[in-house]
Amino acid sequence: MVMTKKSIWVSGMAMPLVMGIMLLAVSSRVTANAQPDAAGASVKIDNFVFGPQTLTVPAGTTVTWTNSDDIPHTSVSTEGVFKSKVLDTDEKFSYTFTKAGTYPYYCTIHPKMTGKIVVQ
Secondary structure, three states, X not given: OOOOHHHHHHHHHHHHXXXXXXXXXXXXXXXXXXXXXXXXXXXXXXXXXXXXXXXXXXXXXXXXXXXXXXXXXXXXXXXXXXXXXXXXXXXXXXEEEOOOEEEEEEOOOOOOOEEEEEEO
């Protein structure tokens, strides 16, 4: 096969175009998956922090807290709406939010650990 200037230019332009399309497809898929849906959302407890600290979800969403820390923690609503047991490493607690509102919570063992669920 004989390579001409024109075929080199075309092949040189095709690769960046293909890479751009692939990156666009991957980034849009990541963005779509980053939004919690009505099926469920999660909060990770790690290094004495609830992450994300504020989570916004639609009504009907089940939120699951997972303790990824080496220290026990709890997740307790400041208004008595929900209360987990003491969660050891890798233990989970779930609660389904059925009504719109803002639900602040904290760890009863470490009261400076706080978070908030916003239900729309």
